[in-house]
Amino acid sequence: MSDAAGVLARALREAPPDMLVEAADRTVRVLLDARGAEVLLADYRSTGLWPVRQPAGPDDDTPVDAAHRCYGAQREVLAHGDDDSCLLYLPLTAWGERLGVLVVDFATAPSPEVVRRAQELAGDLATALRAADRDTDRYRRTRRRERLSMAAEMQWDLLPGRSAAHEAYRLAGQLEPAYTVGGDHFDWAINGDDLCVTVLNGDGTGLGASLLTSVAVNAMRNARRSGGGLVEQAELASDTIYSQYRGRRHVATLLLELDVRTGRLGAVDAGSPRAVLVRGTSVRPLRLEQQLPLGMFAETRYEVQELLLQPGDRLFVVSDGVYSAEPGGREPYGRRAMARAMRAACLQPATEAVGTVIRELHAYHDRVDLRDDAVVVCLDWFGGGGRGGSPETSRSTGDGGRSTGGAGGGRTN
Structure with a gap:
């Protein structure tokens, strides 16, 4: 760590959680002559x-086209003024989660060494902002452009983040309608070589659906954090929901677990969320045997299906509010329009691809509000040294079953 980064890190540790931006401002003025x-x-x-x-x-309107380029491309952007002044835009990203952009104002164009030091400062600031978000409302107030419904407030607080990065994969997700979402949700956890991803569709609407989804997510987290695999997660969540609602409410769920070294993917398909594989120019749904939604019956038991991803594969997981959308009596979005949107995003990183699918979904509704909650999650797997193979499923009686597949190449992203 450079001396400049060390000074900022110390300033951020000593600052109150709601004053991190002011601490960064003071530091760049002194250390970078900004x-x-x-x-x-x-x-x-x-x-x-x-x-x-x-x-x-x-x-x-925020007149910051350079900031949007920086945020989208995740690289620094220099914008020069008429008087030789310069604004340096730097991505604020912590563990793959894109938070925003740091803008540093210089009287003259900074040297490459100053840019490098500013990049280090941005990394420390992003990590501090992510941690401070638990202890202050300031940054969430900045992010919201209208008031959230109570259901949406709970859903956003329950999220693990909106994107994550690893040398073997990129991951991103989005909830819509952002300010009124009810029962749809996604969750993920990174534990060593295992990546768990879950997409849920809680029965009902509004606050009741949000409460139901919260019970399901926390039950699955409880099982996962106790060392349980996909079967234990699904069964504990199902039993918990049934004990509370006695079969009157249920949660449609797709649980996935990826071995990031080999591309081996386990799946429990317990309802309506669907997985779509993008391989090269091919866009097709994964063939999974659907099992009962969580909480429908007492002591429901689940089985894992397995498949192999190829390096370069992209996996979308979408809720029924995406693929089943039929605005104005049109054919379902998932019949043809969704695949077109996914192909259009083939050269975009996962963080941008989810936005493309969501924007096209809004356009399909002729820019009116969505009638149903919608979740889009995108996972890009680059390969981790394991063998690729055909994404065909096999049945197993628990988390330990295995399927086989041959080597194969795929799209790089």
Whole structure:
């Protein structure tokens, strides 16, 4: 760590959680001879970037095209002014989660060494912002452009994040409608070489659906954090939901667990969320045997199906509010339009691809509000040294079954 990064790290540790941006501003003025700094945070829809220190109104436009380029490409952008001044835009990203952009104002163009030091500062600031979010409302107030419903407040608090990165994969997800989402949700956890991803569709609407989904997510986390695999997670969640609702409510769920070294993917398909494989120009749903939704009956037992991903494969998981959407009596979005959107996003990283599918879904509704909750999760697996293979499923009686597959290549992203 450079001396500059060490000074900022110390300043961030000593600052109150709601004053991190001010601490960063003071530090860049002293260490980088800058005129100041601002932080722009992505809103809940990931469609705008908004300043923390000078909050904009809900209808204000943020004149920061360079900031959007920086956020989308995840690389620094220099914007020169007429008087030789320069704004340096740096991505604020912690463990693969894109938070926003750090803007540093210089009187003259910074040297490559100053840019490098600023990049280190941005990394420390992003990590601090992510940690501080638990202890202050300031950054969440910046992110929201309208009031969240109570159900949406619970759903956003329950999320693990909106993106994650690893040398073997990239992962991103989005909830819509962002400010009123009810029962749809996604969850993930990174534990060594295992990546668990879950997409849920809680029965009903509004606060009741959000409460139901919260019970399911926390039950699955309880099983997972106790060392349980997919079967234990599904069965504990199902038993917990049934004990509370006696079969009157249920949660449709798709549970996935990826071995990031080999591409071996375990799946428990317990309801309506669907997985779609993108391999090269091919877009097709995965063939999974659907089992009962969680909580429908007492002591329901589940089985894992397994498949192999090839290096370069992309996996979308979408809720029924995406593939079954029929606005104005049109054919379901999932019949043809969804595949077109996924192909259009083939060269985009996962973080941008989820936005493309969601934007096309909104366009399919002629820009009116979605009638149902919608979740899109995108997973890109680059390969981790294991053998690739055909993504065909096999049955097993628990988490320990195995399937076989040959080597194969795929799309790189």
